Amino acid sequence: MKILGIDDNQDLLDLCELALASDGHEYLGVTTGKEGVQILKDEQYDLVLLDLSMPDFSGVDVVDALVEAGMMTKQKVVIFTASSATEKEYGPLLEKGAHSIVKKPLDVDDLLETVQKIASED
Amino acid sequence: MAYLGSILFFSVFVAGTFFIHSAFGAVSEGCGLWDVNPECDLSGWMKLFMGDIGVGAVLAVLLHFLAHRTTQKLEQNGLELKKNGESIQQIIKSQESIRKARRDYAVQNVKNHMTTLLFVVGIINRMTMNYNTEAEQKSVIYTKIKGEEERMARIIQNVRNTITYSSDTLDPTLVNQLDGLCTFVGQSSIIEKDGKLEFSKYEKSRRKIDEIAKKLSSFTELTPVFK
Secondary structure (H helix, E strand, C coil): EEEECCCCHHHHHHHHHHHHHHHCEEEEEEEHHHHHHHHHHHHCCEEEEEEECCCCCHHHHHHHHHCCCCCCCCEEEEEECCCCCCCCHHHHHHHHHCEEEEECCCCCHHHHHHHHHHHHHH | CCHHHHHHHHHHHHHHHHHHHHHHHCCCCCCCCCCCCCHHHCHHHHHHHHHHHHHHHHHHHHHHHHHHHHHHHHHHHHHHHHHHHHHHHHHHHHHHHHHHHHHHHHHHHHHHHHHHHHHHHHHHHHHHHHHCCCCCCCCHHHHHHHHHHHHHHHHHHHHHHHHHHHHCCHHHHHHHHHHHHHHHHHHCEEEEEECEEEECCHHHHHHHHHHHHHHCCCCCCCCCCCC
């Protein structure tokens, strides 16, 4: 799968790359939401791993930008959020077309399992 | 008893000054008791009224002035105290909001570090498994493992820095747990045994990180407590 990771935590992006690349996926990580939206406009990705809590341009802003550009269904968007987040907070994102919500913290096995599950849906 | 003595002394003094005029102040011949003219001495009663009452009036004015000034000063002091109280309240409020902001930042920061730490121990564990199963490129994998160990050490140091910086805002039990976790995970080095690598503390490290992460997750702005 061609996967785009959007997260302000560079370490996490590097680790995701290590894990996903070793599992045979093509992965690119970016640290800002704006950059992520731009890349999605230019290229086709199968899956977006999007962190909800980011400074300046949050995960919600990324979803809104994709909805506005009519690109929300172009790829599957999985939202990564803090485990204290409530349905009230992430519910609207699912309504806007996000594929699923994954609560942090998750380990490598959880991530690979999630990606595998999404890949098997196609 | 002391009061009684004072009252008695004061009464005798006042009575003495009051009646001394009438006792020794004789009325001049051909002059009335209340006459005021150059040919007549003032009678005892007139001396009493014109002297004592005059002095009393001056004293009354003076005392009134002093009392008024004291009241004004007290009022001013009261206002200043009120102002100072308000300023202190504002300082306390701003200090409290700074403390809350520091605590929220620390929690958010440690949460992020826990997620990364959980990931990095997982990656190291996977790499050790790869190292043990792969026949080739063992040195490449080993170098990568060392690289990830360095990353882990850096994350642990960041957690330590965060808890040192904000230890006064966090629950002491949580600070101790985090410190213990940092020590435990920091010591979770890879051991080489019979040509194979072993990350023996992986499961325990993972569980400990997960527990702390859950504890941190129970902290929200609405319920700022660690369950």
